Amino acid sequence: MAGLVLAIGKHAPASYIFLAIGATLLIGFAEELSFRGLIFGILVKNSKDKIIVPLFI
Secondary structure: OOHEEEEHHOOOEEEEEEHHHHHHHHHHHHHHEEEEEEHHHHHHHOOOOOOOOHOOO
16 A cells, blocks of 8 residues: 555656555455465365354364
């Protein structure tokens, strides 16, 4: 977000602004995918309490 604020403040080309927004969205998507898709799935699979313990972790 800091890059986006700097780009807007310096009147950067629109492509830089769209690149900053796209990168921000992709980072959030990758984080959610890696946690909810991989780590949470492994915890649910290996936990005795199928959902409670992984939710708190």
